Amino acid sequence: MMQKEKDDTCCQVEAIVSFDERGQLVIPKDVRKKFGLNAGDKFALISCYSKSEDGMPCCFTLVKTRAMDHIVRQTLSPMFKDIVNM
Numbered sequence: 686m687m688q689k690e691k692d693d694t695c696c697q698v699e700a701i702v703s704f705d706e707r708g709q710l711v712i713p714k715d716v717r718k719k720f721g722l723n724a725g726d727k728f729a730l731i732s733c734y735s736k737s738e739d740g741m742p743c744c745f746t747l748v749k750t751r752a753m754d755h756i757v758r759q760t761l762s763p764m765f766k767d768i769v770n771m
Contacts, residue, residue, distance in 0.1 A: 729753055
């Protein structure tokens with residue numbers, strides 16, 4: 686049996702999504718299941734800006750807030766430790 690070659694890309698299109706009439710983003714059920722997305726999950730919307738687009742955001746990504754907990758603690762803890770010990 687032939688092994689599948691490793692794909693070195695970091696990103697891929699999972700689905701084409703749209704906003705509904707209430708302005709809510711509709712994510713297909715199969716994608717929600719694949720990523721373990723549940724009602725009530727919280728996300729940080731992180732934008733990227735392009736210098737060539739007149740300062741307008743060119744794209745954004747959604748990151749589960751619980752996935753960011755470690756990053757926030759790692760970044761802010763040393764700063765707050767210094768402030769508290771002053």
